[in-house]
Amino acid sequence: MPWLTPGLEQDLNSLVPGGVHRNISLARVSRWRVGGTAPLVVAPGSVSELQRVMTYVSRHGLPYVVLGSSTNLLFADEGLEVLAIHIGARLGGFRIEGARVWSEAGIWVPAFARRLARAGLSGAEHTCGIPGTLGGLVCMNGGSQRKGIGDHVIDVTSVTAGGERRVRTREECGFRYRQSVFQGLGEIIVGARFRFSAADSPVLVRREMLAILGQRRRKFPRKMPNCGSVFVSNPAMYAQYGPPGAVIEQCGLKGMRVGGAMISPLHANFIVNHEAARATDILSLIGLARRIVRERTGYTMAAEVCYVSPAGEIVPAHIRAEALRLPSVDDSIPGVTPEPASGMGQ
Ligand SMILES: Cc1cc2nc3c(=O)[nH]c(=O)nc-3n(C[C@H](O)[C@H](O)[C@H](O)COP(=O)(O)OP(=O)(O)OC[C@H]3O[C@@H](n4cnc5c(N)ncnc54)[C@H](O)[C@@H]3O)c2cc1C
Structure with missing residues (x-):
């Protein structure tokens, strides 16, 4: 791995203090409990840290991959030979203004759904049992009950491979069933704005979520490691x-x-x-x-x-x-x- 130079870890540490990790076992991280080792993982704690990392990455031509919680990923047995950029809890900002919601990409999706329920907002109930980050959910246009999170997106903010911030409207995100333009783009989703609807009562939203969670518990295997549904419905x-x-x-x-x-x-x-x-x-x-x-x-x-x-x-x-x-x-x-x-x- 020629990109893994002796000074790299130190440089990244100065850009993202406390957010650089070596030799991470992907089998311990991924939901399938499968995969070799990631030699270097960087987890930015703010959008400006991420921008600095991406500027460095593009200047040095470093190969990289973007990871959320790895709940939808099957890692190679050989592991990774590129830098892993992890967007997780360190990027977990969240704000509600009426029916509009702004959230950073690292928030845990079930926590996102619960916060909306508490605020009496309806529309994200179908996501309450989906493990993973909001960034991963937006990238995959994930959802359940034949719905996708993209339906509620106003716009998505990402950081490009060169470190620039970019905002895309919902139309520009190209949401289709379990698809978006972000797949294979190399851009990193840092946050999104959503519009949900005011529910008649927060109790109804919670009841709907409990019903969905109950159904999932009955239908889905929970004891052995898995990555959720393997095939998309046609x-x-x-x-x-x-x-x-x-x-x-x-x-x-x-x-x-x-x-x-x-x-x-x-x-x-x-x-x-x-x-x-x-x-x-x-x-x-x-x-x-x-x-x-x-x-x-x-x-x-x-x-x-x-x-x-x-x-x-x-x-x-x-x-x-x-x-x-x-x-x-x-x-x-x-x-x-x-x-x-x-x-x-x-
Ligand atoms: C038990 C179980 C049940 C599941 N049920 C469902 C379900 O009902 N519906 C459903 O849709 N999915 C389901 N999934 C799959 C998975 O949880 C979702 O796809 C989830 O949204 C992925 O989020 P993640 O953070 O884990 O992303 P990862 O698995 O880490 O990554 C998935 C993709 O998103 C990209 N990505 C992640 N974060 C970012 C970011 N910030 N910027 C740009 N790209 C990014 C990655 O590069 C990768 O291409 C389930 C998985 C499990 C294990």
């Missing part, structure tokens, strides 16, 4: 066969294992790390589920979770899975041969 497949979890289940894949990774027996759109899984185990399962669903239904599922390569490229995990030579169902997973569900065409 409206055409949904109309014909149902959501990804139901389709994967109907293909007989619940409980299928590769190495230490397993398609959750509770909800088939989750892959759990049941025993020291490697990134390649998870990628193999993603590739297998995708191939079998394609063979049975004709629909090709896209992954919502993203793979982070050692070079810091972030791509939907199915793209990396396709690039690997995957084992076939018959030769790698003894005893597991999925049966086609009734009504599913070949």
Whole structure:
């Protein structure tokens, strides 16, 4: 790693005092508990610190990757060979003015949703159970109940690769289902402004949130490390066969294992790390589920979770899975041969 020069850590420390960390285990940080080591992580404590870091990064041509809470990321077993810029709790400012909300990107999403509920604002209830930072949520246009946070955005402020501040209106953010212009852009979201609506009563907002949390607790695996839903729902497949979890289940894949990774027996759109899984185990399962669903239904599922390569490229995990030579169902997973569900065409 030629960029990792002896003076780099000291320089970054002078730009972000107390915010530079060496040799961080990604397996300890990521929700899947998978991944090698990040040699250097910098966590700015203010937007101006981040701007100074990015100016330094661009002047020295340092390769970097942007991380929130890593709840949607599958890190390579080899770890990272680039600088990691982490936007987290140190950038957690928040303010409510009537129905308008301003928040920094590092705030924890369930805390964001709870603060809105306390203020009697409605619109973010669907985000109350989503782990991760607001920056990650905006980047992924995340949400639940078929909603996305982008619907409530007024504008998003980011810091460019060169260290400049930039503000984009909602239209300029290009929000689509689980997508935004920020994916693959290299800009770092530092905050956003939102407009929510005044609820008839804060009690109703809280009740709605409790109902959503209860549903999630019943449906989603919680005991084994996972990254939430692996595949995005495709409206055409949904109309014909149902959501990804139901389709994967109907293909007989619940409980299928590769190495230490397993398609959750509770909800088939989750892959759990049941025993020291490697990134390649998870990628193999993603590739297998995708191939079998394609063979049975004709629909090709896209992954919502993203793979982070050692070079810091972030791509939907199915793209990396396709690039690997995957084992076939018959030769790698003894005893597991999925049966086609009734009504599913070949
Ligand atoms: C148990 C569980 C349940 C989940 N349920 C849901 C759900 O219901 N709905 C849903 O949408 N998601 C869900 N997720 C996925 C995940 O929580 C969301 O995608 C979340 O918003 C990601 O936030 P993060 O901070 O962890 O981002 P990360 O995982 O760290 O990063 C995700 C992407 O955002 C980018 N990014 C992160 N922060 C910034 C920033 N400040 N500026 C620019 N880019 C940034 C990263 O580069 C990466 O491309 C779930 C995950 C888990 C583990």
